[in-house]
Amino acid sequence: MMNERIAVVVEDDHDVGDVISKLLDQAGFDVVVASTGADALAVIRERKPDLVTLDLSLPDIDGVEVCRQIRLVSDCYVIVVSGRTAEVDRLIGLEVGADDYLVKPFSMRELQARVAALFRRPRTSEALVSEPGHTTQGTAALRSTEPTGGIAVAALPTLGCRHLTLNRGAREVLVGGVEIDLTRTEFDLLAHLVANSGVVVPREELLRAVWATEFVPDSTHVVDVHLANLRRKLRNAAPDNEWIRTIRGVGFRFDPCCP
Structure with missing residues (x-):
């Protein structure tokens, strides 16, 4: 066998x-x-x-x-x-x-x-969707969304920005309707930040959530490396948007609003 x-x-x-x-x-x-x-x-x-x-x-x-x-x-x-x-x-x-x-x-x-x-990294069938015209929903609303047909869907505002769609079930990210090519780690980092939209996520939490192991790199600098690549790809797709904010000395925050 x-x-x-x-x-x-x-x-x-x-x-x-x-x-x-x-x-x-x-x-x-x-x-x-x-x-x-x-x-x-x-x-x-x-x-x-x-x-x-x-x-x-x-x-x-x-x-x-x-x-x-x-x-x-x-x-x-x-x-x-x-x-x-x-x-x-x-x-x-x-x-x-x-x-x-x-x-x-x-x-x-x-x-x-x-x-x-x-292989313990969570791969749940969950989608987090940001579309034009939706009203703001907090982190609690995102986490409480119930699955529909095997996929959970939650809305994030764009406030006039080009919309960003993140589908965890399909492991797909679209910006302005165009798919963005992300590595596995970049996708998981973005998914965790979006799931905690508006909340500052410390680097240590991202290490635990994305690497899902105590055997993590020697420093949290690896998070900054992957986040820099992720932000570069998002900027290339939507130069007028800055969804991921660096909170100096703490970590990062996903901000669905335009600057």
């Missing part, structure tokens, strides 16, 4: 790849090992995995570029597994779409815990 979930282990060190693949196999994954970036991308396009563990030091394509290309074709979880310990490497890996970064050498128990934490 085939396992339901698929994992691709991208690792040019045979011993390390073998250890990771055995751990994931025991965790219930159907595992494929690729030793080059080109092979990994081909397998990912074909198999459509749920999880990828990615070494950055590959013989043909740098792992950062592999991660960037993965995000063009897949929304799978990506854990970078690398011997590069510099903070800049971690930030670059997360910036191009990785969900987590694990430094070699590492314990198998830690990898197992991080994989489990990623």
Whole structure:
């Protein structure tokens, strides 16, 4: 009987790849090992995995570029597994779409815990919708909306702005009717901020909510990196709007009003 979930282990060190693949196999994954970036991308396009563990030091394509290309074709979880310990490497890996970064050498128990934490992220069928003409609704109203046909819908005001639509069930964000390409982490950050519209959300809360694990990056700076990318994409789509506000020294607030 085939396992339901698929994992691709991208690792040019045979011993390390073998250890990771055995751990994931025991965790219930159907595992494929690729030793080059080109092979990994081909397998990912074909198999459509749920999880990828990615070494950055590959013989043909740098792992950062592999991660960037993965995000063009897949929304799978990506854990970078690398011997590069510099903070800049971690930030670059997360910036191009990785969900987590694990430094070699590492314990198998830690990898197992991080994989489990990623798959505990909430993926409820819930939609948060902002449309022209709706009146303001507070955070309590958003949280109390009951599902209709399996999808919960709540309205946010635009106050004359180009509307923003966030559908958690379809994992889709539209600005002015045009879909915005977000990474998994960017989407989850935006969804959490929208769900708490008008409320300042501390960086630490975003770490707990989006990464859903005690094994979080060494500092909350990773939140700022992903939020900067998210805001850039939203600004490109709607230059006259600034939905996400930085509250200095505290965190971020989603503001549905135009500036």
